[in-house]
Amino acid sequence: MPPADDGSAASGALDLVMRGERVLVDGAFAAAEVGVRGGVIARVVPLGTGLVGARTVDLADDEVLIPGLVDTHVHVNEPGRTEWEGFASATRAAAAGGVTTIIDMPLNSIPPTTSVAALELKRAAAEGEVFVDVGFWGGVVPGNGSDLGPLVTEGVFGFKCFLVASGVDEFPPVTADEMEAAMAVLAASDSLLIVHAEDAALIESAPHRHGPAYADFLASRPREAEGAAVAAVIDRAARTGVRAHILHLSDADCLDRIATAKRHGVRLSVETCPHYLVLADEDVPAGATEFKCCPPIRDAGNRDALWSGLEQGVIDLVVSDHSPAPAELKRVGDGDFDAAWGGIASLQLGLPLVWTEARRRGIPLARVVEWMSTAPARRVGLTGKGRIAEGAAADFAVLAPDAGFTVDAEALEHRHPMTPYDGRELSGIVRTTFLAGAPIDRSAPRGRLLRRPTSEGGVRDAA
Template sequence: MSVEQQEAKHTGAPVIKRMSSIAVGSEVRIVRSNRVVLDNIVCSAEIVITNGTITRILPRGGHSSANDAEVLDVGNLVVMPGVIDPHVHVNEPGRVAWEGYWTATRAAAAGGITTMVDMPLNSLPPTTTVSNFQTKLQAADGQCFVDMAFWGGVVPENQAELRPMLKAGIPGFKCFLISSGVDEFPCVSLMDLHKVMVILQGTESILLFHAELDNTQGIPASAHTSEYSMFLESRPDIMEVDAIRTIIDLCLLYKVKCHIVHLSSAQALPIIREARRAGAPITVETTHHYLTLDSDNIPPGATHYKCCPPIRKRINQEELWAALHDGHIDMVVSDHSPCTPDLKLQGDGDFLKAWGGISSLQFGLPLFWTAAACRGFGLHDVVRLMCANPAKLCRLEERKGALRPGWDADMVIWDPDKEFEVQEHMIHHKHKLTPYLGFHLRGQVFASILRGTLIYQDGNFCPLPCGDHILIQSKSSDKGNSPYY
């Protein structure tokens, strides 16, 4: 009996091959577990890997020819597809003091994320032209511990760049209906959107929206700007609802795929459901912070909780959970949007002036599981909301998001029962400021495998980055339809 098996017998711990058996950075030929999450079942199985691809999935013990040095036997730990996070702000090039590919992708690997999609801002330059996209690819080269895809951006007057960017490998574009917070990425007008929709007709592209409209009266000068209730009042639900109504009208008119990023307000859910019944090709994401944090528990001056749209009340949060359960929200993402700590203005705690964005990339899986498990969600729900549906969003569903023969051998190995406290020393983001410091979470990641390579195990990373740049090939017609005006 091995040391691992003896320990398991006496302590009930899972059988885990020690790091000396399979070095981080090594190729894994077989992954064995008593809990493998396949399409319709959680079962004991072994996953056979050849050249980075899953070739067979067999009953446990059904394959005996592999060398022990190539087998990762994780006992009762859960093996499921690697998490895909389609909403991450890496900020490189240009704002590497905020974050960067090296630190962001290491944090991702430590959190079980094997693929992430970088937003077109807040890098300098933003990803709004083919030239800028090439600049971003050069900056990311040789730095990524996980696979990377890239969204493009829509800004006023860059319509001529959109189809060339699709040909260059971008799966879709993000735009803002309100100020983005950075001058180099201005918001678009309704007329801009009509032009963009015409250009994207006949393509497989998707248009992502930061869905807020600036249609409020503002905040009185006498307001206490260190009170979170003041900030929440400054970004009411109607800003999201009106924006989403505008998006739905465009989506129904042009039948171009649209996606609502970081839905915060549950008040928008009825019109989204109605739009889908009417045939609108629209999808929706929400974030870990909207599902975990609530406005009643944000202290005065705690600007590291600031994000836009804002964190809302607990009753709103429960409606978001119900929508996830019923399939009206399609996925859960991090919207990891870090900055240097000084931009959070913690000295004066001004919510209006502080940078908006929450760092959470590394902790998405346990954040979701901690709150989801007690609401009746299971492991297949995790795969649906954090692997399969994000893969579909960025057109990777034929190679990622599931454990199937022919798919990339991307896996997260984790213990859904293990509890831990978020402490600063374990955070791999460039900056450690996050609302989740001190949180007690359930669901600890043990290892991550990227296309058959053990990239992370128990606090250790592969010596060199081995992530690829994923360029999505688009099919497109030569011309779109005429606009309605």
């Protein structure tokens, strides 16, 4: 830590001082005081220095201070499908779970974010409705190559494409050749392409049996489809030099191929999600379509291998892929997995889900925060987020890591009370979430809309 001062006089008055025995600084917990001025961390000094602020918060003995989480994979669905979620409900849920920044996916909103005009509509829908900071992904679909450059200029954080049907008609998939063409355009601006990697032909040729048996659904999304698509992304990224990112990796058989690509200099990163790290196919009851997601939850051995991939650095980060839908879509067909909407609601629960399982495996909390805050922020260029350090955003979560609770779907801030974790016992209660140095009041939205700049200088407001 830097030399101490009291945060007064020449250094200017502090707005807030956070003090505690366990503050996550430089990847380790230490006894520290954190001084905030103007929404930015101004001082990080040893506990006992005596920083003075307009407000002082002393952590309880069972609490730790961590940077606010950064969730770069959230489907807000507004405008057009606000009845599925919406900016107000999604960002309240984020705040309740210690998430202070989200990046919104370009679907399932109507219109999807595949042009500047659509981005403007989305920003208008979000303005004044967000309780945490929000950025936006653009989308790559057939025929919108001329829209990519203007979207980069307008500050999207990168672009998403599907190599298989997305589930909504207005966001069609691209072929591998179309993906490569987009990669070439995006490489020139050093933008990021994020890919839903499942092979369309292999999915189409797989059996698609209707009914409540999870094994039948699992057979319809075979490992081979994920592996083939991941290989295609690696091959095309190597040819174009683009920064590429594999979304929601579920198949651990891909890990060796990914590790090899990284060693050979492919500019590749990979995420996985809480449901792949916590659940296994044997956990899924017949007809329990709240567990349906694509790619699917696989077996316990696969889950263990994903954890190994995280610990070894092959997988870079953990994000929610929060993708809710109304009950009439999620439970359509009376438990028919083939017919039901695929997506898991977990935005509010990500931290306790991953922490509970990580602790069981002997993995420290600091690594969980790296995967869920520091690494996502770094990957999308949010250099001022995801860390407690001087000059960084004063976005914090006050967490009681040993406190337990039972998930009650009806009590979650998500718009629809459906989650596969209902009734699950978890550890880790987020007591308070701070955005820009002030506790989030979930009745008063004050989050910012963010742009990724096209040059050096850090993130900026959308306004």
